[in-house]
Amino acid sequence: MSGRDDHSLELTQCPECDALAEVLARFTLASTEGLVxxxxxxxxxxxxFVMPAERLVPERLVAEPSQRHQARARRRRD
Ligand SMILES: [Zn+2]
Known part of the structure; x- marks a missing residue:
């Protein structure tokens, strides 16, 4: 499971089945509270799914081991 160079690959958790999910795109949408x-x-x-970025569950961030650690800690709080 090494040797991949998808440095921008971002993984999260499916809100429906809890399987591993991949973030395909990020974009902003206008809402009553401004751009989200x-x-x-x-x-x-x-x-x-399309959902607000703030609702993502960071499973792991492949490119940044330090952020990956934060993601695991954050998930544990749930
Ligand atoms: Zn799913």
Whole structure:
């Protein structure tokens, strides 16, 4: 499981089935509270979602081991 160079690959957790999911895109949408960053994700079971970026569950960030540690700590608080 090494040797990959997808440095920008961002993984999260599917809100529907808890499988590993990949963030495909980030974009902003206008809301009543102004521009809100949204993400498009798809999981291993082919579920697709668009949701606010702040609701993402950071499973691991491949490029940044330090952020990966933070993500695991954050998940533990749930
Ligand atoms: Zn899913």
């Amino acid at each position: 960053e949204h993400v498009r994700v798809t999981c291993l079971n082919k579920h697709g």
